[in-house]
Amino acid sequence: MSAGTPATVAAAGPRRLAWARRRRTVARFWRQYRQNRAGLFGLVVLALFVLTALLAPVITADNALSVTQPPGSPLDGPSGDFPLGTDRSGRSMIDLLIWGSRVSLTVGFWATFISIAFGTLFGILAGHFGGWGSMVLMRVTDWFLVMPSLVLGVVLAAVMGRSLTTIIVAIGVTSWPTTARLVRAQTLAVEARPYIERARALGGGHWHVMSRHVLPNVMPIVLAQTTLMVGQAILIESTFAFLGLGDPTTASWGATIQAARDVGAVSSRMWWYILPPGIAIVLVVLAFTLCGRAIEGVLNPKLRERQS
Amino acid sequence: MADSAFPTAPVPQLAQSMRDRSGVRRRLRYYGEKVAGSLVSLFAVILTSFFLFRIIPGDPVRTMTHGRPVSIEQQEQLRRDFGLDKPLAQQFLDYLTGVLRLDLGDSFQFNRPVTDLIGDRLWPTVLLVGTSVVISAALGLWLGVRCAWNHGSLGDRVNTGVALTLWSVPSFWLGLILIVIFASGAGWFPTSGMESTGVSGWERIPDIAHHMVLPLVTLVAVVYAQYLMIMRSSLLDEMGSDYIVTARAKGLRDVIVRRRHAVPNALLPTITLIFVNLGFVVFGAVLVETIFSWPGLGQLFYSGLAVPDLPLVQGLFILFSAAVILMNLLADLLYPVVDPRVRP
Numbered sequence: 001m002s003a004g005t006p007a008t009v010a011a012a013g014p015r016r017l018a019w020a021r022r023r024r025t026v027a028r029f030w031r032q033y034r035q036n037r038a039g040l041f042g043l044v045v046l047a048l049f050v051l052t053a054l055l056a057p058v059i060t061a062d063n064a065l066s067v068t069q070p071p072g073s074p075l076d077g078p079s080g081d082f083p084l085g086t087d088r089s090g091r092s093m094i095d096l097l098i099w100g101s102r103v104s105l106t107v108g109f110w111a112t113f114i115s116i117a118f119g120t121l122f123g124i125l126a127g128h129f130g131g132w133g134s135m136v137l138m139r140v141t142d143w144f145l146v147m148p149s150l151v152l153g154v155v156l157a158a159v160m161g162r163s164l165t166t167i168i169v170a171i172g173v174t175s176w177p178t179t180a181r182l183v184r185a186q187t188l189a190v191e192a193r194p195y196i197e198r199a200r201a202l203g204g205g206h207w208h209v210m211s212r213h214v215l216p217n218v219m220p221i222v223l224a225q226t227t228l229m230v231g232q233a234i235l236i237e238s239t240f241a242f243l244g245l246g247d248p249t250t251a252s253w254g255a256t257i258q259a260a261r262d263v264g265a266v267s268s269r270m271w272w273y274i275l276p277p278g279i280a281i282v283l284v285v286l287a288f289t290l291c292g293r294a295i296e297g298v299l300n301p302k303l304r305e306r307q308s
Numbered sequence: 309m310a311d312s313a314f315p316t317a318p319v320p321q322l323a324q325s326m327r328d329r330s331g332v333r334r335r336l337r338y339y340g341e342k343v344a345g346s347l348v349s350l351f352a353v354i355l356t357s358f359f360l361f362r363i364i365p366g367d368p369v370r371t372m373t374h375g376r377p378v379s380i381e382q383q384e385q386l387r388r389d390f391g392l393d394k395p396l397a398q399q400f401l402d403y404l405t406g407v408l409r410l411d412l413g414d415s416f417q418f419n420r421p422v423t424d425l426i427g428d429r430l431w432p433t434v435l436l437v438g439t440s441v442v443i444s445a446a447l448g449l450w451l452g453v454r455c456a457w458n459h460g461s462l463g464d465r466v467n468t469g470v471a472l473t474l475w476s477v478p479s480f481w482l483g484l485i486l487i488v489i490f491a492s493g494a495g496w497f498p499t500s501g502m503e504s505t506g507v508s509g510w511e512r513i514p515d516i517a518h519h520m521v522l523p524l525v526t527l528v529a530v531v532y533a534q535y536l537m538i539m540r541s542s543l544l545d546e547m548g549s550d551y552i553v554t555a556r557a558k559g560l561r562d563v564i565v566r567r568r569h570a571v572p573n574a575l576l577p578t579i580t581l582i583f584v585n586l587g588f589v590v591f592g593a594v595l596v597e598t599i600f601s602w603p604g605l606g607q608l609f610y611s612g613l614a615v616p617d618l619p620l621v622q623g624l625f626i627l628f629s630a631a632v633i634l635m636n637l638l639a640d641l642l643y644p645v646v647d648p649r650v651r652p
Binding site: 038139142143146147148150151152154155231235238239242243244254257260261266267269271274275277278281282285286289290293 | 345348349352353356360361469472473475476477478480481482484485487488492493499594595598610613614621625628629632633636
């Protein structure tokens with residue numbers, strides 16, 4: 001923050017100074033994040049899943065997802081060739097899980113992106129302008145808040161067809177109100193500070209105040225919220241897929257559990273069909289939750305000492 | 309709040325009564341605003357449910373008569389019966405008055421009034437969800453208090469870890485796993501349904517309880533974690549307060565400080581959240597009821613989704629959303645009663 005005398009500012013250039021400050025902030029953030037062991041665990045698990053998802057085409061065979069020419073015979077138990085057995089079409093469960101991580105992470109990231117983009121935009125607008133517009137905006141938010149994502153998902157699936165996009169939109173549209181409320185509260189808190197008044201007094205317009213002062217201060221909270229939300233989005237995606245609202249051709253974890261239920265894996269106790277996809281979901285969601293809590297802890301020192 | 313904190317000169321009688329009256333008005337205004345807001349939300353929900361399901365492509369009459377030989381005349385007759393030939397505004401007006409008279413139309417697949425169907429299925433859901441909320445709230449709050457009071461201890465770390473893990477578990481998967489282990493595996497519990505056939509009288513109670521164990525465990529496991537985390541962080545907030553230090557300085561025993569001073573204050577925000585959650589738990593029961601074939605609203609909703617049975621899904625959508633709105637309103641109205649600090 002202490003930029004030194006005006007002479008050194010001129011010498012270093014304001015841009016480079018700003019970058020140096022940002023680097024320091026990131027370094028400090030990482031130093032504090034590192035102290036949270038659960039957060040580190042989450043980060044490692046997450047990195048593994050992301051790596052798996054990215055390398056899926058490399059580490060699985062070309063016909064891994066083929067229903068017509070599957071690598072094995074259907075519903076085989078674990079064996080040397082297929083450590084986790086095969087599904088109802090004879091595909092290796094391991095390969096299905098690997099491809100499933102792609103679906104989950106894609107839906108998680110995009111749904112969260114929609115939710116955060118809308119939530120931040122409306123939250124800042126409602127918090128900054130206040131008055132009638134804000135009231136109407138918050139009413140709309142409340143309206144979306146009570147709308148169950150499942151119902152919207154069903155309607156969208158009927159209108160847009162059953163695809164990943166439908167699920168992403170349904171989750172994104174129903175989850176932005178939470179972000180909007182959080183961002184609005186934070187915006188109100190930030191705008192009450194004296195430096196906003198100073199910026200206004202110096203001639204800063206609405207756009208300047210919102211983009212240069214409010215947004216950077218709101219971002220940390222949004223970051224923590226984002227991380228938590230990806231996990232929840234993945235959970236909702238698996239639910240949608242399980243209820244048969246997903247794209248029937250994608251190998252999602254939820255869809256795999258649904259398929260297992262359909263072939264009677266529950267009564268014939270084919271544990272290798274039901275157990276692994278669920279564990280994968282739990283691991284990913286838990287990893288995101290742990291990371292989100294760790295980020296929250298870094299941003300809120302009061303929280304940090306209680307999480308330890 | 310400020311004037312009650314610093315009592316100065318005795319207030320004259322007249323001024324006192326005037327302030328009281330304005331206080332009453334302020335309170336009425338507060339409650340009025342909350343109720344009006346809820347009504348607006350409810351209207352918005354009815355509006356949504358009407359238009360949301362109108363944008364679904366496809367002809368409901370054709371869906372309904374699918375696979376049956378129906379003449380064009382009969383189809384026209386059905387269309388007239390459902391009012392589908394009228395202008396949209398008229399349809400909405402009819403729909404609105406219908407909802408207000410608790411007439412939600414007839415279900416396509418059951419050929420019965422939706423209100424009757426809901427009436428049949430309401431009690432199993434209330435029983436299951438109600439019991440699960442009571443148990444998970446009690447469990448979550450109790451564990452939350454213990455965790456916060458001994459924060460950083462092994463017990464706290466284990467409990468928080470378990471709670472966070474269970475929070476990440478998809479409820480439908482947990483239900484399936486429980487069925488595999490305890491129902492189709494060990495055979496201790498029935499795999500589905502609410503009652504065995506041929507059981508009547510007082511013996512129904514243990515029978516229903518027996519059927520309810522697994523769905524209940526599933527719901528509680530998924531829900532209690534949230535209460536635990538809320539209670540824990542809320543109590544930790546209070547533990548840093550000055551009045552707790554004072555209470556300790558007075559020499560009060562640890563148990564008294566916790567029960568009389570810290571927990572009641574920490575309960576306040578938790579109560580609100582429990583109420584707000586309650587509405588969503590009803591909706592969360594959709595999956596658990598489907599997995600365990602529990603004959604409740606959730607399972608009814610699921611069966612409506614597959615067809616899709618528009619009047620049924622529409623009616624349940626209104627019911628579920630109304631439950632969320634009502635619980636929010638209750639939380640808003642109750643909060644000033646339990647917390648004098650925010651009394652309007």
